[in-house]
Amino acid sequence: MWAITKASIRAMFRSPSAVVFSLAFPLVFILVFGFIGGRSGSVKVGIDKRSDTASQMYQRLAAAPNLKLVTDEPQADMEDDLRKGRLTAILRIENGAVADSAAPALKLHVKTSTATSPDNKAQLINVLQMGINAANDVVYPRPSIAEIIPETVPGRQYKPIDFILPGQLGFSLLSAAVFGTAFLFFSLRQTLVLKRFFATPIHRMYIILGEAISRLLFQSFGSIVIIGLGYFAFGFTLVNGFVTFLEMLVLCLFGLIVFMGFGFVVSGIAKSESTIPPMANIVTLPQFLLAGTFFSVDVFPAWLQPICKMMPLTYLNDALRKIAFEGMHLWDLGPQLLVLTIWGVVVYGVAVKVFRWE
Template sequence: MFKRVIAILIARNREFYRDRAGLGWNILMPMMMVLAFAFIFQGDQKDLLKVGVVAQQGDLSTVTSPLLEVQHLTFVPFSGPDEAIRKVERHQLDLLLDLRAAPAYWVNVNSANGYLAERLLLGAYAAPAQGAPERKTVTGEALRYVDWVLPGVLAMNIMFSSLWGVGWVIVRYRKNGVLRRLKATPLRPWEFLTAQVVSRLIVVLGASLIVYLGAELLLDFPMRGSYLALGLVYVAGALCLISLGLIIAARLRTEEVADGLLNLMSWPMLLLSGVWFSMEGTNALAQTFSRLLPLTHLVEAARKVMIDGAGVLEILPQVGLLLALGVLFLSVATWMFRWE
């Protein structure tokens, strides 16, 4: 028995390292991840406090304040105060400073970091020529990390299940000759791909529902928005990501190459879409690239519903974008698809 196990092990290893493309992806991917982490978190040390600054069009270069000269603070620009005030209430911002026509600042009286940030603000405006902005207070309990990260975890689960559930499996069908046999039937490519999308959508949404109910039972997390809106967000996101996986599966012949491309596609989304950490205060180029990723809009819309209490109308832009991308990806996959 052990001889057979060793023989299979050796054969599988030979198959792996003889596939140069698959071997290349497995070597390059860890390197790219390390470079990505170094790029996003570049800097010698982490800033101590996070301060939101409201400025015209969110451009900090248009405003001046003594507080902006204080070192070791992260300044997050906002074009309006509403969203930022909610972050102060939930301790996601330590202080909010509005530097438009009537300068004012908001601080959460329940936040220890907010107290320290306010003392720094008042110290920065201590000079006689400087007039301190008007003080405004808010109250609110801190948003737990688990409450903040849960929408992203659900979105991440949808992403992996969608991409690998169709991308990797269809490549295996092609490699094993299943698609060749299907080609001899009256089945058309778009019918086959549509069936794959519907089948995977049912599986993905069913699994996500189980995860959601289990988390609600164990964690007692807040759900402030509409369940209908949340359902629309995850349906649109799943359709988009499944269709994206179909593009990978359209012509590839080996699972190793498919696995490499799927990793190349999924890990940047996992790192730059705000699943595990907020992109606020990160490199500007990383934030711009993040806006190009479907998972970013899925995570943002889900957090709007679950944390900010958004309804259907508030998340329609993200849902519309995800559906449009899904239609585009599915069209490209149908055009590229080959049975063999």
């Protein structure tokens, strides 16, 4: 068993696909979301050449952090960008001051197109309205009927990395367990290694345990790298410090054991090596997209959410987030662990039925 374990560890560290699926892909996603985390998107607005750029309103818009004003493009190019949705709007600030003091001092002409994003348009209108209100408070000071009394309570900021990193951990475990196990055991069967094992005193349980232990060790290394990068580079939240880290690691290994059962099933029913990727993707791709890897399950339509909540990766991702950010312990995650255990019992029962020596 230990000989199989050591040989499998060497093979995984020498396998480019194992390293890519277990480490490279999750690390790339974490780096991308870590660098963009906490930054809100800016609205791109063209400024008409006839605008009054000396006005107080223009100065306020230029200072707005979520607006990007385009002033150096020709008018025809801005019109073309507006029709293609590259600009949210073209803004013309007109000095409309007249003798009547009740008339507005400025007129803001906002030209949009049907290609304009409704969210960006709403954000632009909100910024313009806030600028107008702030200018009114300066030019036309007046008493207010209400007063806002702010109160702040201590809390933890939920950063994008706190959601993304557990999802990438789950993705890494699922991909490595299903693809790695399926390809490995099919290769052992195809090269008649399992058949030779069958002629020796070794029991099939030791073969499975040897491969399982090697993957547990390999994925432990991967999980440590992923959590460490998120914590030290992007401030990933570990509420209880090292204790939280250890509990996440234990949960990752438990999830890996469950997911390896899918790999055993795929390797047992695959008729050729070319059929493994489609079959493995049937298991992994829906979970990767629907199990809360990149965004919450709650954003899906109501009819789809029950399907999402049947997937084992959903419960692993949820458990990892509750441990890391909410400070829960393993003994507080009864529902999540129960569902994962049920999946493990079912999938290993199927794996035993479809296991073949050759």
